[in-house]
Amino acid sequence: xxxxxxxxxxxxxxxxxxxxxxxxxxxxxxxxxxxxxxxxxxxxxxxxxxxxxxxxxxxxxxxxxxxxxxxxxxxxxxxxxxxxxxxxxxxxxxxxxxxxxxxxxxxxxxxxxxxxxxxxxxxxxxxxxxxxxxxxxxxxxxxxxxxxxxxxxxxxxxxxxxxxxxxxxxxxxxxxxxxxxxxxxxxxxxxxxxxxxxxxxxxxxxxxxxxxxxxxxxxxxxxxxxxxxxxxxxxxxxxxxxxxxxxxxxxxxxxxxxxxxxxxxxxxxxxxxxxxxxxxxxxxxxxxxxxxxxxxxxxxxxxxxxxxxxxxxxxxxxxxxxxxxxxxxxxxxxxxxxxxxxxxxxxxxxxxxxxxxxxxxxxxxxxxxxxxxxxxxxxxxxxxxxxxxxxxxxxxxxxxxxxxxxxxxxxxxxxxxxxxxxxxxxxxxxxxxxxxxxxxxxxxxxxxxxxxxxxxxxxxxxxxxxxxxxxxxxxxxx
Amino acid sequence: xxxxxxxxxxxxxxxxxxxxxxxxxxxxxxxxxxxxxxxxxxxxxxxxxxxxxxxxxxxxxxxxxxxxxxxxxxxxxxxxxxxxxxxxxxxxxxxxxxxxxxxxxxxxxxxxxxxxxxxxxxxxxxxxxxxxxxxxxxxxxxxxxxxxxxxxxxxxxxxxxxxxxxxxxxxxxxxxxxxxxxxxxxxxxxxxxxxxxxxxxxxxxxxxxxxxxxxxxxxxxxxxxxxxxxxxxxxxxxxxxxxxxxxxxxxxxxxxxxxxxxxxxxxxxxxxxxxxxxxxxxxxxxxxxxxxxxxxxxxxxxxxxxxxxxxxxxxxxxxxxxxxxxxxxxxxxxxxxxxxxxxxxxxxxxxxxxxxxxxxxxxxxxxxxxxxxxxxxx
Numbered sequence: 092x093x094x095x096x097x098x099x100x101x102x103x104x105x106x107x108x109x110x111x112x113x114x115x116x117x118x119x120x121x122x123x124x125x126x127x128x129x130x131x132x133x134x135x136x137x138x139x140x141x142x143x144x145x146x147x148x149x150x151x152x153x154x155x156x157x158x159x160x161x162x163x164x165x166x167x168x169x170x171x172x173x174x175x176x177x178x179x180x181x182x183x184x185x186x187x188x189x190x191x192x193x194x195x196x197x198x199x200x201x202x203x204x205x206x207x208x209x210x211x212x213x214x215x216x217x218x219x220x221x222x223x224x225x226x227x228x229x230x231x232x233x234x235x236x237x238x239x240x241x242x243x244x245x246x247x248x249x250x251x252x253x254x255x256x257x258x259x260x261x262x263x264x265x266x267x268x269x270x271x272x273x274x275x276x277x278x279x280x281x282x283x284x285x286x287x288x289x290x291x292x293x294x295x296x297x298x299x300x301x302x303x304x305x306x307x308x309x310x311x312x313x314x315x316x317x318x319x320x321x322x323x324x325x326x327x328x329x330x331x332x333x334x335x336x337x338x339x340x341x342x343x344x345x346x347x348x349x350x351x352x353x354x355x356x357x358x359x360x361x362x363x364x365x366x367x368x369x370x371x372x373x374x375x376x377x378x379x380x381x382x383x384x385x386x387x388x389x390x391x392x393x394x395x396x397x398x399x400x401x402x403x404x405x406x407x408x409x410x411x412x413x414x415x416x417x418x419x420x421x422x423x424x425x426x427x428x429x430x431x432x433x434x435x436x437x438x439x440x441x442x443x444x445x446x447x448x449x450x451x452x453x454x455x456x457x458x459x460x461x462x463x464x465x466x467x468x469x470x471x472x473x474x475x476x477x478x479x480x481x482x483x484x485x486x487x488x489x490x491x492x493x494x495x496x497x498x499x500x501x502x503x504x505x506x507x508x509x510x511x512x513x514x515x516x517x518x519x520x521x522x523x524x525x526x527x528x529x530x531x532x533x534x535x536x537x538x539x540x541x542x543x544x545x546x547x548x549x550x551x552x553x554x555x556x557x558x559x560x561x562x563x564x565x566x567x568x569x
Numbered sequence: 570x571x572x573x574x575x576x577x578x579x580x581x582x583x584x585x586x587x588x589x590x591x592x593x594x595x596x597x598x599x600x601x602x603x604x605x606x607x608x609x610x611x612x613x614x615x616x617x618x619x620x621x622x623x624x625x626x627x628x629x630x631x632x633x634x635x636x637x638x639x640x641x642x643x644x645x646x647x648x649x650x651x652x653x654x655x656x657x658x659x660x661x662x663x664x665x666x667x668x669x670x671x672x673x674x675x676x677x678x679x680x681x682x683x684x685x686x687x688x689x690x691x692x693x694x695x696x697x698x699x700x701x702x703x704x705x706x707x708x709x710x711x712x713x714x715x716x717x718x719x720x721x722x723x724x725x726x727x728x729x730x731x732x733x734x735x736x737x738x739x740x741x742x743x744x745x746x747x748x749x750x751x752x753x754x755x756x757x758x759x760x761x762x763x764x765x766x767x768x769x770x771x772x773x774x775x776x777x778x779x780x781x782x783x784x785x786x787x788x789x790x791x792x793x794x795x796x797x798x799x800x801x802x803x804x805x806x807x808x809x810x811x812x813x814x815x816x817x818x819x820x821x822x823x824x825x826x827x828x829x830x831x832x833x834x835x836x837x838x839x840x841x842x843x844x845x846x847x848x849x850x851x852x853x854x855x856x857x858x859x860x861x862x863x864x865x866x867x868x869x870x871x872x873x874x875x876x877x878x879x880x881x882x883x884x885x886x887x888x889x890x891x892x893x894x895x896x897x898x899x900x901x902x903x904x905x906x907x908x909x910x911x912x913x914x915x916x917x918x919x920x921x922x923x924x925x926x927x928x929x930x931x932x933x934x935x936x937x938x939x940x941x942x943x944x945x946x947x
Binding site: 120121395396397432443444445446449450453456457472473474475476477479480481483484485487488489 | 579741796817
């Protein structure tokens with residue numbers, strides 16, 4: 092028997108997961124960074140205090156890196172509130188999640204722990220295990236030198252081999268046997284050595300040696316990571332450095348969509364085949380064996396002005412919509428996209444105009460799809476509330492059996508409402524950060540529609556946690 | 570009487586106490602994007618610049634540059650590339666009665682006439698008494714109302730306006746906006762072409778707003794959205810649902826025009842033609858200065874059919890309305906104080922005190938004013 096408390100718990104948790112998927116504490120279109128952070132901080136504390144086990148279990152979900160680090164932080168600073176059993180599970184969850192996080196985020200978490208003076212046994216153990224399991228600590232020592240130094244200090248660890256000297260008194264040794272450490276030492280006075288360093292570190296040395304950007308990019312090209320390469324595409328094009336040209340088909344879908352949207356429309360039109368091909372390939376790869384299995388799908392995609400995001404998250408909501416468009420194209424058997432602006436050519440999408448969601452949803456329902464996906468920040472304003480009314484009346488009068496499954500995906504956290512903005516109680520809303528997670532989110536959104544209660548939600552979480560902890564393969568993170 | 574002919578009202582967007590009602594034009598008014606030929610034929614005073622891509626008439630913001638040839642006003646939105654920045658924009662000389670100046674005071678921005686409409690209001694009976702009745706001071710007879718100063722608030726001072734303008738989503742084909750602060754109509758802004766609107770939307774923040782609106786912005790809490798509401802019982806099919814949705818639009822437009830914008834649209838105005846360019850007329854207008862009505866001053870460009878191609882209004886505050894009303898009253902009675910007082914139905918000294926309270930006391934002879942004060946005290 093479900094009690095009211097259970098329902099509230101399920102609701103709170105879903106709300107928290109939505110927030111933890113979407114918000115990054117950065118500025119959004121409607122709210123600034125401080126508002127986002129304050130709102131998020133409150134939510135974390137609220138969930139941690141009231142539902143500690145569910146809070147920890149959120150680490151197993153697709154929450155974004157910012158929130159994963161925040162959860163780990165909150166769990167570590169409040170270890171006293173947990174039972175020994177809880178602590179053990181939390182420790183495993185945190186350790187597992189740290190494996191998946193990008194190293195700079197982990198180091199930043201360590202630094203924050205150090206600055207706050209959090210140095211309990213569990214924290215030290217987690218730091219020790221994480222550092223010990225790095226396959227290439229010397230590389231980290233070069234790339235994240237300051238951060239690694241702090242981590243070693245804080246965890247009371249002795250760096251292995253010559254690493255200790257390198258971190259704390261690098262001038263002491265004449266030379267280092269590890270190539271990357273030695274390259275770093277030599278890079279201080281030798282131009283050639285900088286090309287053996289990671290790109291971000293080499294960039295500083297290049298400025299120091301006054302190496303022209305073009306020459307630098309040509310030489311450093313083999314050391315670029317996948318995402319660095321993507322970021323440098325336009326710079327390389329301008330400087331005519333051909334080597335940096337990335338194989339776009341290998342990029343993660345949402346990142347790729349963001350890159351495409353950063354290009355001016357004329358360039359997009361010129362490179363239409365290349366870009367479309369890359370987006371389709373990324374979408375097919377993401378869809379995997381689900382490709383073509385979703386039946387008749389219609390998507391309502393938001394390209395209103397608010398999808399331009401903010402200075403921090405430039406065009407992010409639109410990039411998510413564009414990525415969803417291509418992913419759905421791969422997933423669906425029969426697919427119709429409806430952009431709010433009435434645009435037909437997705438590749439040339441640009442954030443402009445109002446948000447007439449209501450009418451667009453009407454158009455979509457007229458096509459009688461099996462699944463209707465709405466990707467929007469939920470600021471329905473032409474007229475306000477029409478989308479909610481249309482969905483409500485549709486559900487109550489025209490489709491009471493739920494023949495058409497409607498899901499709203501929202502890429503923007505609404506700081507004021509402590510949740511992503513919902514369109515209507517009749518339709519489940521899930522936060523989305525990367526279009527790649529869409530299939531999982533659509534499943535999670537099922538709980539939001541009230542069909543799954545807390546027990547089912549807990550079972551779902553337990554499954555996810557078990558899979559998360561048992562999983563050995565490193566997931567693709569981006 | 571003003572109309573919004575040729576423009577369709579779209580649903581409002583609300584942020585805090587600010588409500589923005591977009592106006593859509595089905596077809597932009599093309600003629601007003603003054604072509605170089607048109608400059609030569611219609612307005613000879615315009616320097617023709619071949620680099621000018623297009624232009625429309627804009628009163629302020631970009632306007633009013635001091636130069637050797639006197640005051641000139643830019644012909645509005647002129648898209649200029651990097652190379653053209655060095656040159657002055659194409660502009661036309663305008664006949665202002667006074668020089669312009671602008672000075673920031675603590676926390677307030679004070680404007681001497683900044684643009685056409687304001688100048689129109691300020692120059693209302695600016696010459697002072699036309700007949701040298703004995704009650705007027707020598708100063709008033711010699712210099713008229715000079716110097717005449719009005720105060721207004723810069724848009725950036727209006728709380729919430731900046732955010733509201735930033736997050737406002739401009740509609741496709743939008744050519745204008747009605748700006749409400751605390752649900753009081755603050756300004757109407759209409760341009761001939763959507764591209765102009767896009768370029769000029771941020772200038773709303775640089776406009777000036779009356780005192781009333783400043784206080785509204787400070788005191789007003791968030792205004793509610795007019796949310797759509799559909800009656801379940803009327804819907805049997807998807808077509809019904811669509812019809813109901815369309816009805817929401819119609820009802821909103823009707824409600825807006827009849828209730829929210831009525832004060833602007835149904836007011837009585839005194840229109841003065843300022844300039845004529847081909848089929849278009851630039852005029853400025855003054856309101857009725859009635860106490861119980863909204864009083865907007867503004868400037869308007871109308872086409873042959875009388876539709877507004879360009880409109881910009883400023884809402885007068887209470888004190889400004891009072892001054893306007895008194896001056897119009899005096900002028901209507903040939904500046905005879907007794908006649909004006911009679912028309913108002915008050916004794917002469919009461920009118921004198923009203924003049925003083927409105928900040929026009931300096932017009933009256935000093936000894937007369939003292940006498941009025943003494944009588945008022947009694």
